[in-house]
Amino acid sequence: MIWFGVFWNTDETLVITWAGWDHLQQAQALAAHLEEAKDSGWSPERCLPMLAGLQELVPWLKQWHNELDPTYGIGMGDFFADYVVEEARVLGKTVEDLEQL
Numbered sequence: 001m002i003w004f005g006v007f008w009n010t011d012e013t014l015v016i017t018w019a020g021w022d023h024l025q026q027a028q029a030l031a032a033h034l035e036e037a038k039d040s041g042w043s044p045e046r047c048l049p050m051l052a053g054l055q056e057l058v059p060w061l062k063q064w065h066n067e068l069d070p071t072y073g074i075g076m077g078d079f080f081a082d083y084v085v086e087e088a089r090v091l092g093k094t095v096e097d098l099e100q101l
Contacts, residue, residue, distance in 0.1 A: 023060040
């Protein structure tokens with residue numbers, strides 16, 4: 001089972017867990033959690049591990065989920081690759097920086 005959670009001293013937020021979820025479902029859940037965290041005022045340092053986790057899914061998304069999505073007009077692998085690059089830029093980082101986390 002793969003899991004992702006971020007805890008700091010008094011952080012009582014739920015851990016995101018997935019068993020049986022495909023890479024696209026994992027990426028969608030992680031991106032939604034990241035957006036909620038940013039909207040809640042989490043610091044960039046606190047958001048970076050989630051973005052790094054999403055970056056780790058990109059190769060799998062490109063391999064298994066990159067057919068054209070009619071809703072977005074782009075493959076979801078490409079969509080999330082672009083999302084990671086843009087979010088990293090907003091947080092003052094690069095994709096290479098995420099690989100060091």
